[in-house]
Amino acid sequence: MNLLPPGLQLNIRLQCGRLILPVDTLQQLAATVRHNGRYVQLSNLQTHIWGGLVSGAISWPSDTLRMHPVNVQLALRFNTVEYRRLLALLNRSSRTTSASSVSPDPSLREAVLSAHGQVVATVKNLRLPAGENLTNLQLRINKNGRGFQVPYLNFRTSAGGQGRVSASARLGEGQLAAAHAEVELRYGTLDVQRLLGLLAALTPPSSGRDKFANPARLRPTTSPFLDGTVTAQVRVSADRVQYAVLRGNDFHLVSHLESGAARLESCSLQAFGGKVSLQGQMQTDEGTNHYPLQAQVRLQDVELPALFRAAEALHFEVLRPDNIQGTMRCEADVHTNLNAVFLPQLPETYAYLKTDLRDLELLDVEALAQALKFLRDKRTNHLYFEPVSPRFVLDGNRVIVPSMHLNSNLTDLAVSGEYQLNGRANLYVGLSPMQALFGNNKKRVDRIKSGEAAARPSRGLVYVNLSRAPGSRYKVRPFQKQEQRQKQEQLQQQYQQLIRTQRLDTTLRLLQRIETRKDMNN
Numbered sequence: 411m412n413l414l415p416p417g418l419q420l421n422i423r424l425q426c427g428r429l430i431l432p433v434d435t436l437q438q439l440a441a442t443v444r445h446n447g448r449y450v451q452l453s454n455l456q457t458h459i460w461g462g463l464v465s466g467a468i469s470w471p472s473d474t475l476r477m478h479p480v481n482v483q484l485a486l487r488f489n490t491v492e493y494r495r496l497l498a499l500l501n502r503s504s505r506t507t508s509a510s511s512v513s514p515d516p517s518l519r520e521a522v523l524s525a526h527g528q529v530v531a532t533v534k535n536l537r538l539p540a541g542e543n544l545t546n547l548q549l550r551i552n553k554n555g556r557g558f559q560v561p562y563l564n565f566r567t568s569a570g571g572q573g574r575v576s577a578s579a580r581l582g583e584g585q586l587a588a589a590h591a592e593v594e595l596r597y598g599t600l601d602v603q604r605l606l607g608l609l610a611a612l613t614p615p616s617s618g619r620d621k622f623a624n625p626a627r628l629r630p631t632t633s634p635f636l637d638g639t640v641t642a643q644v645r646v647s648a649d650r651v652q653y654a655v656l657r658g659n660d661f662h663l664v665s666h667l668e669s670g671a672a673r674l675e676s677c678s679l680q681a682f683g684g685k686v687s688l689q690g691q692m693q694t695d696e697g698t699n700h701y702p703l704q705a706q707v708r709l710q711d712v713e714l715p716a717l718f719r720a721a722e723a724l725h726f727e728v729l730r731p732d733n734i735q736g737t738m739r740c741e742a743d744v745h746t747n748l749n750a751v752f753l754p755q756l757p758e759t760y761a762y763l764k765t766d767l768r769d770l771e772l773l774d775v776e777a778l779a780q781a782l783k784f785l786r787d788k789r790t791n792h793l794y795f796e797p798v799s800p801r802f803v804l805d806g807n808r809v810i811v812p813s814m815h816l817n818s819n820l821t822d823l824a825v826s827g828e829y830q831l832n833g834r835a836n837l838y839v840g841l842s843p844m845q846a847l848f849g850n851n852k853k854r855v856d857r858i859k860s861g862e863a864a865a866r867p868s869r870g871l872v873y874v875n876l877s878r879a880p881g882s883r884y885k886v887r888p889f890q891k892q893e894q895r896q897k898q899e900q901l902q903q904q905y906q907q908l909i910r911t912q913r914l915d916t917t918l919r920l921l922q923r924i925e926t927r928k929d930m931n932n
Contacts, residue, residue: 420445434459448472455484460499462488479555482527490535493611528552536565538611542604543568549575556581560591569604571597571648579640591642600648600661606752609644609665609672610694610701642667651679654753655723658686670695674705682720683713684737689920692748701748706920709740714770727833727880735771736795740764743915756831761804762914770795777876780884781839782820785846794819794858803908807831812905813898819854821845824871826901833880838889838897840871 424443429436437458444451451469458464466484533547549563563575573596579589595605644665651661658681666673671693678687690705715731717738722730746759772778772793782790800814809829816823824840873894875887909916 418445419447429457445472460488461491462486480525480527482525482529484527484529486529486531488531488533490537491533493536493538496536526554538608542571542608542611544573556587567595567608569597569601570599571595577642586639589640591640593642593644595644595646597646597648597661599650599652600646602651602653602656603752605646605663606692606701606748609667609692610752640667644672655720656681658682681712682709682716684709684711686710686712690744699750701752703744703746703748703754705744706915706918707740707742707744708921709738709742711737711739714738714767726831728829728831729772729775733773733775735773736767736769738768739766741918741921743918745912745914757806759804759806760908760912760914762909762916763802763804764799764916764918765802766797766799767795768797770798777835777837777839777884780886781841781874781876782846783886784843785820789820789846789851794855796858803905803914805908810901810905810908811837812901819851819858822871824873826898827876828901830880833878835876835878835884837876838873838894839876840873840894842870843872844870 421444422442424439424441426439427437429439439457441452441455441457444453448471449469450472451467453467455467456463456465464484464486466482468480468482468484470480529551531547531549531551534545536544536547538544544565544567547563547565550561552559552561557578557580560575560577560579563577564573565575566572574594575591577589577591580587644663644667646661646663646665648661649659651658658679661677661679663677664675665677666675671691673691674689676687676689678685680686686707686709688705688707690703693702696702714734714736718729718734719731721728740763742761742763744759744761746754749755772795774791775793778793779787779790796817798814798816801812803810803812807830809831811826811828814825816825821842822840822845825837827835827837829835829837873889873891875889876884877887878884908914
């Protein structure tokens, strides 16, 4: 760092087209150099390095026997910065020296990392590997010794969001030893897939070299997020939100970026006429096309027609929105893999669902019409149901119904079996012909609507098997009670086995923790 001998006094204007330092090269350097015999000062400094423009002032003691911290007051301006190129620069190894080198000159990067002072930087465009880019970055760094603070880092995103970051960090042996950041993002309209891409892009794959880096000079670009060096809390809010076919509003998310994962502490939005919330964790170190996600989801008072409208948009062969009325509360434990565009891969999706259905009405449902075809359509085309709380398991595109008891205005029903989202079905339905033929339909409807009807065990049921292939009509086959019991036992075994093998959490402990914290705060 010291080119000047002690005692020499200078006050000169320096201009240099190219100054080669260990590892780094300064281009178009200009500065006023002053030396009073004890200190070297570079003022009116301007130079190009690392693809940007640096200006300001630098000073350091001229003691050539020891390495002293450099004092800096710098402004950095960059047009476009590649995020992985930046990681490569930050992770670059210190220059190796021979044992005979008593006091080797440090690289410019090492000198900056050991400096005291302030740095203000602006970046027009920070390119991330995927998802959103960050634009109009403005940040300030205050450094003293091994620690430094980032009081602010303001930016906008290419998707119309704006963000602010504050951070603190500690260096050790010329490398980042630990850091924590608080990130706030605000959107008018948020695309969740792009947000997940942004979070994942901050934790790129831990192997491979950066294509913009010189392999002889740079180490593999391992993100410090992956090894736990950097942690961050991310808060996101949006007036409107979209995720594939889902549309909602009043979105709020709190996530923690940890070693190879984004932990969702809380996420909520208004959708389907009710409220949706979830907690869980998404892994970010499994590759760019593979993001395992485990989440527990709560739906509060969502409208069933809106929910089935979304299912119809996904081309699932289920009830149409005009076939169903009512509301649902649901708690679910979901395990899935998100693909390269952060959508669940249905064949690799498993879930346990605990539901609570209220004001349920079914209109013109083919399966019920086929099961009750001994009655006129007028009696079967609109059924009202008492509140019911069934449990389901999702196995890819297959929904397993272990046991569901429904009390309707027409007849008590017992339903079990499996239904595939492509329309294939194999259901076992128990019903009471006596109730259907001789029950007072109008009075039962009135009692159900008023909430007076009470659930009671279904008796004297006759069982039929409803089956169909995708795109075909239901086939109805009556069968005996003993056969129904055998099928019921087989379904229960499949249900329990799937819960065990996929380690589905039927206690929904993450959701229970949230409720416990809410109760304690109240």
